[in-house]
Amino acid sequence: MSLKKTLTIAGSDTSAGAGMQADLKTFQELNTYGMVALTAVVTMDPETWGHDVTPLPIDLLDKQIKTALSIGPDAIKTGMLGSEEIIGRAAQAYKDSDADFFVVDPVMVCKGEDEVLNPGNTEAMIKELLPLATVVTPNLFEAGQLSGLGKLTSIDQMKEAARIIHERGAKHVIIKGGKALEGQEAVDLYFDGETYTLLTTEKFQSSYNHGAGCTFAAATTANLANGQSPREAVINAKVFVASAIKHGWKMNDFVGPVQHGASNKVEKIEVATKEV
Numbered sequence: 001m002s003l004k005k006t007l008t009i010a011g012s013d014t015s016a017g018a019g020m021q022a023d024l025k026t027f028q029e030l031n032t033y034g035m036v037a038l039t040a041v042v043t044m045d046p047e048t049w050g051h052d053v054t055p056l057p058i059d060l061l062d063k064q065i066k067t068a069l070s071i072g073p074d075a076i077k078t079g080m081l082g083s084e085e086i087i088g089r090a091a092q093a094y095k096d097s098d099a100d101f102f103v104v105d106p107v108m109v110c111k112g113e114d115e116v117l118n119p120g121n122t123e124a125m126i127k128e129l130l131p132l133a134t135v136v137t138p139n140l141f142e143a144g145q146l147s148g149l150g151k152l153t154s155i156d157q158m159k160e161a162a163r164i165i166h167e168r169g170a171k172h173v174i175i176k177g178g179k180a181l182e183g184q185e186a187v188d189l190y191f192d193g194e195t196y197t198l199l200t201t202e203k204f205q206s207s208y209n210h211g212a213g214c215t216f217a218a219a220t221t222a223n224l225a226n227g228q229s230p231r232e233a234v235i236n237a238k239v240f241v242a243s244a245i246k247h248g249w250k251m252n253d254f255v256g257p258v259q260h261g262a263s264n265k266v267e268k269i270e271v272a273t274k275e276v
């Protein structure tokens, strides 16, 4: 049987835990043929690990998308897009493709929420990406922005945010409580337009989880391409990422990436589900 093809439109994280590197590693672990159209390159200052984002020329992105679409991806994922123009290109790429699935990881900032957002990007994601999304995978902060509710701190607020994001066109919404939601467990909320389901694992160490979000969305993309329903795809993506976080490792004094292959090679973490 031939492999399903998965395409990420995303940035390069030179430290290789997140971004298109995480996507490709995950696509490979989950038995798809992973492809990339690169938007930007993120480099780090070795002394401070301060991030520097260098966008690629837009015509180079256009050429990559044209090449990748000619190969025929079955599912497309977006990661760091960075500008309204690129958000528009990602939306158009999905429309121009024959892909059946579009997974939008609405990356707004790399880590934390202390950086200034570009409000134009959020507006463009709401207008151009959400109406096309098979699944959208915001973290707590991004869900607050996409819903317009601001800071979210409870499951009830996450449900309200998921309802609004669904109303804005995303067919399936998963809000990652993850490391940001208080408590002993890592809780994500899944909404399919009818039912709210909590997906829960133990909360593992939070120091070495760089790339968790990208890995989760990439696993969802590969699972959809391989025929899983959106519900199965997100549950199994959480198995994949929770295992990767448990076995995350210290890279240097600043960062530790998840271990993308842990679910296949070390252990599979169980995910509990509960309707709320």
Ligand SMILES: Nc1ncnc2c1ncn2[C@@H]1O[C@H](COP(=O)(O)OP(=O)(O)O)[C@@H](O)[C@H]1O
Pocket (backbone or CB within 6 Å): 138, 139, 140, 176, 177, 178, 179, 180, 186, 187, 188, 201, 202, 203, 204, 205, 206, 209, 211, 212, 213, 214, 216, 238, 241, 242, 245
């Ligand atoms: N410390 C942790 N232990 C277990 N799971 C976690 C932990 N931190 C995040 N996760 C899970 O990893 C996935 C990615 O979430 P998160 O790290 O919040 O995303 P992002 O990297 O986009 O901010 C979610 O399924 C979340 O619940």
Ligand SMILES: Cc1ncc(COP(=O)(O)O)c(C=O)c1O
Pocket (backbone or CB within 6 Å): 010, 011, 012, 013, 014, 018, 019, 020, 042, 079, 080, 107, 109, 110, 111, 209, 210, 211, 212, 213, 214, 215
């Ligand atoms: C290129 C790129 N994309 C996406 C992200 C977001 O990563 P995460 O999976 O931690 O949300 C980062 C963070 O460093 C990045 O460098």
Ligand SMILES: [Mg+2]
Pocket (backbone or CB within 6 Å): 107, 139, 213, 214
């Ligand atoms: Mg993220």
